[in-house]
Amino acid sequence: MNTQSPVYTQKTECQDCYKCVRVCEFKAIKIEDGHAIVITEACVYCGRCVEVCPAGAKRVRNDLVRLKYMISSGRNLIASVAPSYIACVASSAQNAFINSFVRSGFIGASETALGAQSVSSVLKENIRYGEINITTCCPVVVEIIRKYYSHLVPLLTPLMSPALAHAKQLKNTFGKDCEVVFVGPCIAKKIEADRNPSLISISVSFEEALSIFGDLKEEDSAEFITERAGAGNYYPVEGGMIRTISEARHADNCYMAFSGVDEVRGVLDSIGGIEKCKTLVLELMACRGGCINGPLSGKNKSFLSKRMNVLQKACERENIVASVFKDITAGWDKSCVNTNVYREEDIAAVLKTTGKSREDQQLNCGGCGYDSCRDFAKAIIDKKAERSMCVTYMRRLAQKKANALIKSMPSGVVIADDSLSVIECNLNFARLFIEQADTMFNARPGLEGANLSKILPANICSIFLNVIRTGNDFFEKDIRVENKFYHCSIFLIEKGHVAGGIFQDITSPMMRKKNVIDKAENVINRNLQTVQTIAALLGENAASTEVLLNSIIESFNASEMREDEDE
Ligand code: SF4
Ligand code: SF4
Numbered sequence: 001m002n003t004q005s006p007v008y009t010q011k012t013e014c015q016d017c018y019k020c021v022r023v024c025e026f027k028a029i030k031i032e033d034g035h036a037i038v039i040t041e042a043c044v045y046c047g048r049c050v051e052v053c054p055a056g057a058k059r060v061r062n063d064l065v066r067l068k069y070m071i072s073s074g075r076n077l078i079a080s081v082a083p084s085y086i087a088c089v090a091s092s093a094q095n096a097f098i099n100s101f102v103r104s105g106f107i108g109a110s111e112t113a114l115g116a117q118s119v120s121s122v123l124k125e126n127i128r129y130g131e132i133n134i135t136t137c138c139p140v141v142v143e144i145i146r147k148y149y150s151h152l153v154p155l156l157t158p159l160m161s162p163a164l165a166h167a168k169q170l171k172n173t174f175g176k177d178c179e180v181v182f183v184g185p186c187i188a189k190k191i192e193a194d195r196n197p198s199l200i201s202i203s204v205s206f207e208e209a210l211s212i213f214g215d216l217k218e219e220d221s222a223e224f225i226t227e228r229a230g231a232g233n234y235y236p237v238e239g240g241m242i243r244t245i246s247e248a249r250h251a252d253n254c255y256m257a258f259s260g261v262d263e264v265r266g267v268l269d270s271i272g273g274i275e276k277c278k279t280l281v282l283e284l285m286a287c288r289g290g291c292i293n294g295p296l297s298g299k300n301k302s303f304l305s306k307r308m309n310v311l312q313k314a315c316e317r318e319n320i321v322a323s324v325f326k327d328i329t330a331g332w333d334k335s336c337v338n339t340n341v342y343r344e345e346d347i348a349a350v351l352k353t354t355g356k357s358r359e360d361q362q363l364n365c366g367g368c369g370y371d372s373c374r375d376f377a378k379a380i381i382d383k384k385a386e387r388s389m390c391v392t393y394m395r396r397l398a399q400k401k402a403n404a405l406i407k408s409m410p411s412g413v414v415i416a417d418d419s420l421s422v423i424e425c426n427l428n429f430a431r432l433f434i435e436q437a438d439t440m441f442n443a444r445p446g447l448e449g450a451n452l453s454k455i456l457p458a459n460i461c462s463i464f465l466n467v468i469r470t471g472n473d474f475f476e477k478d479i480r481v482e483n484k485f486y487h488c489s490i491f492l493i494e495k496g497h498v499a500g501g502i503f504q505d506i507t508s509p510m511m512r513k514k515n516v517i518d519k520a521e522n523v524i525n526r527n528l529q530t531v532q533t534i535a536a537l538l539g540e541n542a543a544s545t546e547v548l549l550n551s552i553i554e555s556f557n558a559s560e561m562r563e564d565e566d567e
């Protein structure tokens with residue numbers, strides 16, 4: 001049995017875009033150390049996250065190595081091939097695809113549609129008249145009901161899925177030693193196999209099976225083992241199951257089919273509102289349009305042609321009568337996912353820490369992957385989300401940090417745009433260039449919107465504009481303004497739009513003192529480097545070398561200090 005979940009995240013590839021969180025109907029994904037991890041207990045294996053992940057980080061477990069091992073170890077394998085192969089495998093290769101199982105060492109390939117026919121046959125006899133019946137061949141729907149609508153579990157028809165029914169039927173015919181390999185378009189079938197290893201040993205996609213067979217040429221016919229299936233071939237399209245139980249229909253009874261996770265949820269949500277009905281049979285499938293659009297169905301054919309191909313083939317075979325296997329009852333246990341009740345004060349506390357106490361601060365933008373700021377707050381309480389997922393919170397945080405840094409810098413700092421309008425500056429900048437700077441700065445903190453050309457001399461402004469326009473990243477120079485010298489560093493922030501400047505008054509006594517200290521440090525560093533180089537050349541232990549070095553250092557120091565004094 002495989003212990004790895006059929007859907008997982010390749011952590012190193014995750015780019016923290018939260019697209020998977022956004023599309024997951026059950027928010028079965030938590031952010032851990034910046035990576036979006038699938039919460040196995042909450043996941044229903046619909047595969048939506050895999051489909052949308054732009055980085056290829058959300059993945060479906062690949063069972064190819066295991067399958068190859070099973071083949072090479074000479075086991076009695078039988079392929080149970082889902083009827084959607086008509087939609088998913090190229091028409092010209094379909095017969096060769098079926099025949100390739102025998103060539104690869106399988107006992108043969110059999111149609112899962114046989115299991116579907118057994119399900120339909122038993123279902124017809126077990127419809128609970130005067131009640132609501134939820135019937136499905138889809139393990140995702142079963143997971144949704146078990147985990148999120150557990151009060152509706154009693155409405156599920158107590159029958160195995162066609163794949164499990166078929167596997168049991170095959171074991172009944174070929175003996176318990178044979179091993180069934182399900183081949184289909186479905187991720188959730190992998191978990192169904194994991195949970196029922198005595199019936200299905202492994203579940204692989206059409207693509208995984210095709211990769212073993214290599215290039216397939218057109219062949220005249222396909223040889224299935226046991227018998228050919230008839231109306232069971234309708235199952236992969238929405239409404240296919242209901243179609244096979246049509247004789248059971250009656251004017252007083254209502255049969256309806258729905259597909260797509262959102263539609264399925266809509267139906268399950270509204271069941272409570274149904275007044276006393278006579279008989280309602282609901283066929284539910286998680287993939288829009290049915291298994292022909294399964295997550296592993298391949299996207300190389302149009303939805304219309306897939307549906308058309310399946311319906312045509314099913315119609316051709318509709319009247320084939322196959323034997324019915326009736327020992328397929330199943331029971332469903334509940335597996336409720338913890339649905340917390342959140343205290344209003346806890347939600348408010350989290351909203352406060354993300355700067356969303358007021359309703360107008362709750363943008364509900366969905367950037368974090370959750371539909372609303374409140375849902376995001378609940379996910380934080382559940383430890384599924386981190387505050388850093390909120391774009392506006394992070395933006396405000398970054399702004400605060402930048403403000404604090406600019407404010408604490410001893411130099412004058414200004415950021416301006418391409419029209420020389422000040423975006424932000426600190427008080428030290430204002431004090432360098434503006435009279436009564438404190439008063440002005442208090443009246444307009446950061447001097448946002450002030451015109452830089454009215455604050456700085458024209459030559460510095462033109463350097464600013466030049467850096468913005470040319471995109472030259474950095475400009476550094478000492479510039480004289482009236483009777484003062486300023487050390488100016490002007491750097492690009494966004495080409496064509498924004499640049500920043502750092503200014504130091506190097507004529508001030510503080511700066512002069514600092515310059516002297518910098519020069520002294522420079523001399524010491526250069527001395528040390530020279531000494532190290534010479535020591536390496538001559539060998540460190542020689543006493544004569546030490547004497548020589550000391551004299552070199554002394555003479556070097558003396559000459560450097562003289563240079564300094566001359567300056
Ligand atoms: S979709 Fe999810 S798994 Fe993929 S990169 Fe974005 S956050 Fe990561
Ligand atoms: S497989 Fe479906 S339920 Fe599971 S995490 Fe992905 S989107 Fe959510």
Ligand code: SF4
Pocket residue numbers: 046137138139140141185186187188189285286287290291292293294295
């Ligand atoms: S509808 Fe989709 S998820 Fe459900 S059984 Fe078919 S392929 Fe699998």
